[in-house]
Amino acid sequence: MSIALPGPDKVPDGPHRDLLVRLHDLYSQAGKPATRVISKRIDDEKLESVSYETISALLRGDKVPGWARLQSIIVALCRTSVHKVDVSEELVRFNLLWRRFESPQTPPRPAVEPPRAAPVAAAEVVALRAPVVAPRIHGELPPRAALFTGREQLLDTMARQLTEEPEKPLVLFGPIGSGKTQLAAEYARLHRDRYAVTWWVPAVNADQAGESLRDLAGRLGVDLHQAGPYLLIFDGVVSGDVRKLLNTRGGNVIATTRNGGWARDSPHAELEIPDLDPSESAQLLRKLDPRMTRAEMARLAGRYGRSPAGLAEAGRAGELLDGEVAREVRRVHDSLAGDPVLIRLLTLLLGFGPSPVWRWMLRADVNWDVSAGVHRLLRDQAGLGQAMRILAGSGLGRRHPDNEWIEIPAIIRLVLRELLPDADGEVNRHDVVQILVGCDPGHPDDPDKRAEHRAIAPHIRPAALVDTHRPTAYRTIHHQVRFLFLTGDLRAARLLGQEARAALAGQDALAPTDELVLQIKRDLAGTLRADGRYLDAYRLTTETMADVSADTDADLALDLARSWGHDLRIAGEFERAHDLDEQTMRRHTAKYGEHDLRTVASRYNLSVSRRFHGRYADAAAADKLDLDRLRELADPRQVRWANSLAEDLCALGRYREAEELVRPLLGLEPGRQLLRARRTAGIVARRLGRLGHAAEQLGLCYQECVSRLGPDRELTLAAGMSFGNALRELGQFETALHYCTLAVTGYARAMGADNPLVQVARINRAAATLASGESTTEFDEAYGVLADRLGPDHPFTVAAEVNEAPSFARARAVFGAEHPDTLVVAAADDTPGTPGPDEIIATLRRLFGADHPLVTRLSTGMRVPIDVELPSG
Missing domain, CATH: 1.10.8 (Helicase, Ruva Protein; domain 3)
Known part of the structure; x- marks a missing residue:
C-alpha cells in the first residue's frame, strides 16, 4: 500500500517538510512502489542497504536516516521513475535539503518585539528561506593543459556513466600520452558545482593514496560520505591495492591507469581513452x-x-623527442630492459605498422623462416600472451580486452625505435615480412577472408614488402591491392599498386610476363579506372595486354580482355570496344560455359558496348534474357542488369517501361546501383513531362555522385549532364549552361580533350544555348568530330546533325519511326513526306497526354532541340 504525504500537523513547515515534500514528488514519479520493492532495488543495485522499515518511517515523516542511506533511497527511486531523471542533480538537491535538516539555521531571539514588517514579495521569501550551503572543499587540480582540445563526447560519456551508476568507480585507461589525467581534471572543472567535495588523489600505490585521503579527512572534520556529494580522482593507479580505497558511498570516484587489464578485471565501469579524432x-x-x-x-x-x-x-x-611523453617512455623501457622476452617482442612489434598486431598473425603452427629468437618467442604462446599484457599494462600500448591484439601508438614507437635500433635491422625486417607472408589468407574475392586481409593491410607498407623482391611477398601485395580495391579504399590500393609496379621494374626475380606481375598490373589498372584516372588505366591495360602470352584463352588473358573493353570505351573507341567484347564473350562461353560468372560478366560488358555503339535494341534483348534468368535464381546481381535494361529502354524511347523497371530500385542500399537508378528515374520523369520533379531528383543525384564518387567520374559527369538537360527544359537556361559546361570540361579533363564524349556534352550545351534564343555553332562542330570518330550513322553523330539541319529521314533511320525524338525532329523539317504538325502533336498527345511540355511547345510553333543521355556503363 502506498504511503501518503503527512500533513502539516505531523510535519510542520521547515527543513524536514521541505525534504519530505521533495521525496514524495520523486516517490510519486516512481509509481509509489512498495517499500519492500524499494529496499530490494537498493540491494540489487549494490547500494548501501536500507530496510523497508526505515524507508516507511522516512516516507511517513517519522525519521530521516543518515545521508548514505538517504542517497540509496533517492538513487533507487530515480531509476524506477517513469520520467528521465538526472540522478546526480537530484542528489545535489537532496543533499542541500538534508543538510538544512541536520543543521538548521536558527536566528537569535530579539531583545524586543520588532515592529510589524511591510509585506514581503514572494521572491524575497524564497531568498530568505534558501539554505545556507556548508563550505565546500575543492582540492587543487593539475594545471589545465594550454592545448587541451575537444573530448566533448568522452566528457559526456563520463557524466552519463557517473550519473546512471554512481555506485561504480569509473576507470579511465589508455597508454602513455593518451590524456587520461587531463580528461579527469577537465571533468572535475566542468562539474565541480555538482559536488560538495572534489579531491585529487595521487595513487601510484595505496600508501600514497591513503596519505592524500587522510589529509582530506582532516580538512573535512566529518566522514566523507556525510559531507555531501563528492568526487574523488585517483590518478596514476599502478597496483591493485588501491582498489580497496575506491569507495563510492555518497559520491563519485574516477581512477586513471595505464593498465587496461586492471580496469577490465574489476567490477568497476571502464572507459578506454582513444586518440584525438x-x-x-x-x-x-x-x-x-x-x-x-x-x-x-x-x-x-x-x-x-x-x-x-x-x-x-x-x-x-x-x-x-625530448618532452614528457618521451621521458616517460624511456623510463618504462629502462624498467623492462632486463627481460629479454619483452624486449624481443617490442623489437618485433616495431617492425609492423602503428595498428593492431593480432595474436593469430603470431601463431606458432606455421613453420616460418624466422630468426631463432623470434621462433622461440612465437612457439611459447602462453609466454607471448603474458608479454603482451605486461607491455600494454606498462603504458607502451593498447591491447584487445581478450588479449587478441596489441598496438603500439605512433609517438611511443618513435621513441622506442631510438632505444631499440634492431627494430630497423635486416633480421627484424625479414622476420616481419615472413610473418605477413605466412598469414596471407589467399585471394580476397572470398568474403570470408576479408577480415584477415583487413588485419594485415596496415602493416604491408610499413614492413616494405614491395622492396623484398620475392615472389611470395609480391603475391601478398597482389592480394592486398585486390582487397583494398574490393573494399573501396582506392587511394590505398593505388599507392600500393604503384609502389609495387615501380619495385617490379627494378628487380629480376620475376619477368615482366610473369603471371603475378600481370595480375598486379591488372588490379592496379582496375583501381585507376575506379578512381577516375581513366587515361592512366587505359595506358596501363594496353601495356599489360602487350605482355600477355600467345595463349589468349588463359584465365588471366580473358580477365584482362574484359577490363580492356572498358578502357577502350572510356577512351572513346566504341567500335573497337564492341568488337573486342563480342570476341571476348564468345571465348568466355567456349571456355567456361554460358552460365559461368565470368561469362555473364563478359555478356554484361558487351551490352554496355552495344549501348555506347548505339545498338540499343540488341542490348535490350540481351539484358532482358540475363535479367530474367538472374531473377529466377534470386541472384542479387539482378539490380545491375535491371539498371542496364532501364537505360536501354530509355534510349529506345520506351519511357514508361523504363519507369516500371527502375521504380523498385530506388529502395536499394546506398551505392553505385542506387545512383544509377536515381539518374534513370530522373531522366524518365523529364521525358514524361514531370520537369520540376525531374530537376529536383537529378540535382540530388548529381550532388550525391559528387560527394560519393568525386566530380570527374563517369557517373558523376553523366548525372551532371542529365541535370543540365532538365534545367534547360524548365527554362533555367543560365544554370543549365553552367552544368552543361561543367560536363564539357569534366569529360575533357578526365578522358582527354579529343574524347567523343566531350562532343556529346557540347551537343547538350548547344541545345541549352539554342533553347535560350541564342545561336550556336557547336552542333556543327560536334558533328564534324563525331562523324570522323564514330561514323555518320552513330546516334550521337545524328543527334548533332539533326539539331543543326533537321532531317526526319535521318532521325527515323537511326532513332526509329516511333521514337519521340524523331517526332521532335520532324516538327522542324518541312521536307515533303515528313509528318505534318497535326499528326506529330496528335501522336505526342496520345503518348504523353495533352499537358506534356512537348505538346505545348510544338503546338505553339517553338523549336525544340533534342539532347543525348549517355549510358552509365
Missing part, C-alpha cells in the same frame, strides 16, 4: 601554429599519431 588533432595543431597547412597537419599526425600529449610535443618541439 582528425578534427580534434587539427584543432590542437592550429593552436600551436595558426598558419599550419593541412599538408603539414597530415604529416605530423601521420608520423606522430594523434595522442594529445605526443602530438603536442611533436608540434611544439620541432620533432625533437
